[in-house]
Amino acid sequence: MVSSPRRVGVLIGDGIGPEVVPAAMTVADAAAAVEGFGIDWEELPFGAAAIASHDDAVPDATLSALDDLGLWIVGPHDSASYPVEHRSRTPGAVLRTRYGLFANLRPAKAFPGVPATKPDIDVLIVRENSEGLYADRNMTVGSGEFMPTPDVALAVGLVTRSASERIARVAFEAARDRADSGRPARLAIVHKANVLRLTTGLFRDACREVGEEFPDVEVTEQHVDAMAALLVRRPADFDVIVTENLFGDILSDLAGELAGSLGIAGSVNCSTTQVMAQATHGAAPDIAGRGVANPVAMIASVAMGFRRYGLIADDPGLIAAADRMDSAVAGTLAAAIATADLGGTASTTEFAAEAVRRVTGP
Missing domain, CATH: 3.40.718.10 (Isopropylmalate Dehydrogenase)
Known part of the structure; x- marks a missing residue:
């Protein structure tokens, strides 16, 4: 029928x-x-x-x-x-x-039959897609990138608690859905709060708070530079990765290449x-x-x-x-x-x- x-x-x-x-x-x-x-x-x-x-x-x-x-x-x-x-x-x-x-x-x-740098990679990167350091999506009027003089360029980075909580819930639900009898639900929060304390610190804290609603999900945290190195070194340690816009763009391209190709x-x-x-x-x-x-x-x-x-x-x-x-x-x-x-x-x-x-x- x-x-x-x-x-x-x-x-x-x-x-x-x-x-x-x-x-x-x-x-x-x-x-x-x-x-x-x-x-x-x-x-x-x-x-x-x-x-x-x-x-x-x-x-x-x-x-x-x-x-x-x-x-x-x-x-x-x-x-x-x-x-x-x-x-x-x-x-x-x-x-x-x-x-x-x-x-x-x-x-x-990684797919069998496709040469991969890391054949054991199997991750899902959940990227916040509406704000961050992206000039085309963080201002109501005008651009998030601007030049007060011809020799000075500035960029506005936008992080809000509501958007961070919203993407965190998607990521935690994905971690729970991907878990099976042989693999626990795991999620890594990726940020750069050691330097960008207010912006990515807010993102990290919002994700932590949402994580309290998912006690069955094992949560770790990584700075974005360390995360890049760890994806290259031992990607099988990670399952779901949640991060802000720019970091997610970079890490997902890296992960795609490690799996064989974009x-x-x-x-x-x-x-x-x-x-x-x-x-x-x-x-x-x-x-x-x-x-x-x-x-x-x-x-x-x-x-x-x-x-x-x-x-x-x-x-x-x-x-x-x-x-x-x-x-x-x-x-x-x-x-x-x-x-x-x-x-x-x-x-x-x-x-x-x-x-x-x-x-x-x-």
Whole structure:
């Protein structure tokens, strides 16, 4: 019996977006079909193509459509190549701010078949996504970065108790969900309170206080520089890491490389009601159009988006489809089928086709 289709927005993006996003959609369609439902993909103007057609990288028509959607997928954007008048805010920042996507979840796990610097890494970095030292998301008016003179540049760092508590709860719940009989619930709070005493000290203290609500979660703390070293030295000691925006951005890129490549690193940005699936990698314009882009991160991001929104909307079909997608990607990589960046010979579409075969096969 086929159930009603799920509506999902699609923002293709720039560079390799027109290659990796359709590849992920193909795998998602196959997984959904096995679970007995379809997907109504609603493609919306976005990025350089939207500038050409609407004179805006994120047009009002796109935002109006997203207002009514709980889940959408986003390809990479190459905002550095946009005309100067369109560079004031990145498309991602526009979406994160408008929809309050305060949590950025970035797992890093090594796959069998993919050479990894640290094959035992399996961490989830929970990154506060709405404030910190990011100029595009910490001011109501104007920029958080400014220059009082041509030779002096300043940046405002924003940390609030409410946002810190909010992301801490997401992280503690994730630690509890990831625990199993063989692995206790563990969470590391990462800060730099020995130097940034007021800002990251507030973040640390808010996380500590939320932790009192989760007595079953084992809590440790690390300064961000020590955390970077420990991820390189012994990543298996860590499970969930919660940290502020800039630290989370840096640590998640490091963890992704330790797991094998940013090309396999999925990611979602979410609130309590909406989810945006977007891979951590960039638009890679140097390889765009050649059919060699690695779609794993985009497929993994869509699977994460299905799972996260499935939990929000109490939709077990989406969660089951996500599991099928993850299993298919892992099986494809384990069979030594990979794109050139991982040492393989498969094209973008060939990898997606093999993942589809594994989704639909026995």
